[in-house]
Amino acid sequence: MGKLKNKLALTGAASMAALFLGINANAARMDMVDVSNNNGYMSTAEYVSMRNEFGVKAVTVKISEGSTYKDPYAVSNIANVQAAGLYINGYHFARYATKTQAIAEADFAGKTAKADGLPIGAVLATDVESQEAYHNSKATNDENNQAFMQEIAKFGYRADIYTSGSWANNVMTVNGKTGWIAGYPYNPVGKNWYSSNHAWQWSSTAKFRISYGGFDVSQLNSTYYTADQKSNVKPTDPNAVKNIAKNANKTVNSAKWVSDSETYTLKTPVNLRTGASTSSSVSTTLPAGTTVKTDQAIIQGGYRWVRQPRFNGYGYLATGPASNSLSYIKTGVSHTYYTVKSGDSWWSIAQCNGLNMTALANQNGKTLYTTIYPGQRLVVC
Structure with a gap:
């Protein structure tokens, strides 16, 4: 993601990105981190460490999912990210299959984001990777996503689409100069995937010094996720970031x-x-x-x-x-089961049973984005 700092002329969007990012093509950067209830409580100190040590500029927090689920950590994440001096954004995990459902989910997400304290003008992206979207036609997904984003704009938020590289422009349209695309290369050093999009999520397992577990990290190609502002944040140890990039997806x-x-x-x-x-x-x-x-x-x-x-x-x-x-x-x-209680999350259940969150979800045939409910039984052994 980006170009070497040199005397070559840069034009248009590439020039803006270069000025904003202080681009170094030798390693994928950790410009943005996304977090949710799966990461548990994240303190201001953790976000400060991400900013100062690793050059993180922005954080995008999960706000909601479907038409009923509200991420219980969104309020604290939004407050602590802002206290750490980082740009803040939000995302909604989409479950809609129709235009009507997309508008309803956008209304739910917008109201929840406002109640949680997500500032007006922040990005509120739709995370489209569900079964519902996969079984739709590309045209239907495009119509649904457009309806969601138009509705989100009514709340004063800027819209975008997050999805995987295999889905972008196959399952749905993600035009250039838009979009936040996930693609995990074996070695993200020296690569620049999805450079025409706003952001490239290049790993889901990045580690931070004082934070537990793996994190989704993205490199930014534009200023869209930093409120159209240039960020001067740089890592104190660029080699640490480079080492993470070299080993992230190996x-x-x-x-x-x-x-x-x-x-x-x-x-x-x-x-x-x-x-x-x-x-x-x-x-x-x-x-x-x-x-x-x-x-x-x-x-x-x-x-x-x-x-x-x-x-x-x-x-x-x-x-x-x-x-x-x-x-x-x-x-x-035979198995050992755990019955979900009110207030439980993938993170809390995994912690209590000495498991990795991803492993816990996977052995139950689910993902970390799947909502769990009180009374539900999960296999823990």
């Missing part, structure tokens, strides 16, 4: 496929993807009780994946964390 392509000719019976619903990556499109969700015959397996991206031969190619299932042996989905295996 588990993705470092392993090899091995033979895994097995038959399994799913104990929970599992997403079947078009590739062995959480950023790959979901082709369908296999319900509990489905028999899955696999031919190969691989460890990458922090997960154990299996490949299922299908009539039109292959499907890929994440069966658990990298250390998982698939035992939790084999027929006849």
Whole structure:
């Protein structure tokens, strides 16, 4: 993302981006971090550390999901990000399948954002990566997203679309000079993916010195997520950022496929993807009780994946964390369950049971964006 500082002439949007970012093409930068309830409570000190040590300029916090879910940490995140002197934005995880639902979710998101203290003029992006969107036509998704963004503008917020690189301009349209696109290369050093879009999310596992867990980090190509203002924030140790970039996604392509000719019976619903990556499109969700015959397996991206031969190619299932042996989905295996209580989150349940949040969600056939409800039973062992 960006160009080397030199005497070459830069024009138009590229010139603006270069002036704003102090561009160094040698390493993907940690310009923006997004957080949600999955990260737990984030203190002002943590955001200050992100800014001073790693050069983080902006934070985008989850506000809402669907038409009912409000992120319980949005208020504290917004306040603490602002106290740390960082630009603040928000996002809504979209569940809409129709234009009417898109407008209703935008109204819900806009009202929730205002109540939570998201300042007018901030970006309130729609995060479009759900099953509902996948099963729509591109034209329908474009209409729905446009309706959402037009409605969001009525609340005084600036709109944008977040989605994966495999979905952009395939499942929905994301024009140049718009959009926040996720794509995780094996080595983001020296690369500039999605340079025509506002932002490129290049890792979901970045580590910060005083914060627990992995974080989604993005490089900014424009000033859109910093309120159209130039930011002079720079990391105190650029080499630390470069090292994170070099190692961020190395588990993705470092392993090899091995033979895994097995038959399994799913104990929970599992997403079947078009590739062995959480950023790959979901082709369908296999319900509990489905028999899955696999031919190969691989460890990458922090997960154990299996490949299922299908009539039109292959499907890929994440069966658990990298250390998982698939035992939790084999027929006849007993489990330990946890019953969700009011106020619980993926983070709090994982902490209580000594688990990784992503592993906990995955072994229950869900993602960290899936809303959990009191009374729901989750497999914890």
